[in-house]
Amino acid sequence: MNAIWDSKSDTVQKGDNLRDVTPLMDKTIIDETGFTHYFFSKTVFNNPWYNIPDDDLELFKKFIEGGSRAYPSDGNVPCDIVAKEARILLNKIIDLSQDSNSHHFEEARKALKNGKNSLVRGTLKLYLGKYTTRDWRRKRFTDDIDFWIRQVHILHHVLRRSGWLRNNITKEWEKKIKWKNLLTKEERSDTLIAANDLDQLLDFGAGSYLEGSSLKEIFQKKLKRGHDVDLSDVINVIMVNGADGKYVGDKTREQEWKNAWKAFEEAANTRNTRITSNLISLCRVSLGIADHLERVSSTIKKYNDIIFDKIEYPDKKLDRLCRTSIHWKNYLKDHGSDATREILHSFYHKQVEEKLNHAKNLRNFVKKLLGLLNSKYQHLKVIFDIEN
Numbered sequence: 001m002n003a004i005w006d007s008k009s010d011t012v013q014k015g016d017n018l019r020d021v022t023p024l025m026d027k028t029i030i031d032e033t034g035f036t037h038y039f040f041s042k043t044v045f046n047n048p049w050y051n052i053p054d055d056d057l058e059l060f061k062k063f064i065e066g067g068s069r070a071y072p073s074d075g076n077v078p079c080d081i082v083a084k085e086a087r088i089l090l091n092k093i094i095d096l097s098q099d100s101n102s103h104h105f106e107e108a109r110k111a112l113k114n115g116k117n118s119l120v121r122g123t124l125k126l127y128l129g130k131y132t133t134r135d136w137r138r139k140r141f142t143d144d145i146d147f148w149i150r151q152v153h154i155l156h157h158v159l160r161r162s163g164w165l166r167n168n169i170t171k172e173w174e175k176k177i178k179w180k181n182l183l184t185k186e187e188r189s190d191t192l193i194a195a196n197d198l199d200q201l202l203d204f205g206a207g208s209y210l211e212g213s214s215l216k217e218i219f220q221k222k223l224k225r226g227h228d229v230d231l232s233d234v235i236n237v238i239m240v241n242g243a244d245g246k247y248v249g250d251k252t253r254e255q256e257w258k259n260a261w262k263a264f265e266e267a268a269n270t271r272n273t274r275i276t277s278n279l280i281s282l283c284r285v286s287l288g289i290a291d292h293l294e295r296v297s298s299t300i301k302k303y304n305d306i307i308f309d310k311i312e313y314p315d316k317k318l319d320r321l322c323r324t325s326i327h328w329k330n331y332l333k334d335h336g337s338d339a340t341r342e343i344l345h346s347f348y349h350k351q352v353e354e355k356l357n358h359a360k361n362l363r364n365f366v367k368k369l370l371g372l373l374n375s376k377y378q379h380l381k382v383i384f385d386i387e388n
Contacts, residue, residue: 006277042288072228075143121213148213219263226278242361297355
């Protein structure tokens with residue numbers, strides 16, 4: 001089997017081999033047609049800061065208090081803070097494109113021909129384009145903004161004017177930023193990095209799988225690297241878009257998703273052992289998370305009225321619940337605790353269906369991806385499947 005996929009693969013960094021992709025040997029069978037069926041267990045990402053409670057009430061409390069299922073990240077700065085910095089830079093480029101007296105006017109217009117979000121890739125592209133769940137956008141962390149812009153001097157110009165400093169050793173731009181943790185109100189600071197991936201590709205040839213900033217091209221990189229953070233990002237896009245990406249009244253978005261599916265087709269076509277291992281892992285974790293989402297939905301449905309219990313959730317605790325949303329925090333300030341409990345209760349009701357829909361999207365996606373993957377190994381009489 002080692003000639004087909006890697007039984008050990010990377011979770012955090014290249015070469016760590018921490019992910020076990022071993023099939024359930026007691027369930028491996030050879031059917032009457034000679035096909036070997038390899039079954040794998042469902043799984044979820046290991047999170048050293050959070051264990052999923054066995055008790056349903058405790059799980060519900062974790063959900064409404066904002067502590068459930070934090071996402072694997074490759075940085076320390078909340079994505080909403082990074083996105084704020086990215087918007088400052090993108091808006092400055094827009095300003096240049098609207099000022100005909102600017103020396104950068106024409107170049108800025110060229111840079112923006114495919115829209116401002118085409119100038120970023122990776123984590124920030126997924127965030128700014130709202131390709132993912134709200135939960136992911138609130139809990140994902142990163143340390144950098146990956147740009148994709150050919151008009152390099154414009155990027156350097158807006159970086160300088162926005163407080164960024166050039167690191168001559170790494171050739172990246174850095175900025176010290178501060179923010180406040182919404183839950184603890186603790187002051188935090190860290191260094192944010194802005195890099196033009198196109199620069200790196202041209203200068204070093206190091207970006208062999210950095211082909212652009214589209215959703216397809218983001219997936220290509222994440223499927224090839226396949227760390228936990230990569231698989232988590234892909235899963236959160238799938239949760240919103242489903243297996244087919246049907247967008248009522250938005251043909252551009254629908255076409256974008258059809259193009260993105262080609263990343264999975266191209267990945268499967270490689271028959272590369274590492275990539276095949278990553279695709280198997282993607283299916284395993286998707287189904288593990290689908291089970292978790294269905295359980296969360298069930299607990300929300302069962303316990304959502306607890307928000308009206310002023311002994312369990314007094315006004316002081318209600319204030320803490322609202323810190324994760326500016327809308328909720330302002331609503332509490334303007335309308336008081338009773339009205340705020342009502343909107344939270346309404347939100348929880350909507351989450352019951354949303355979680356079930358996300359789980360359904362993941363299951364449909366896994367069915368489609370396994371069908372694709374298995375079609376590439378028919379000649380070897382191999383079938384991959386995930387246990388129920």
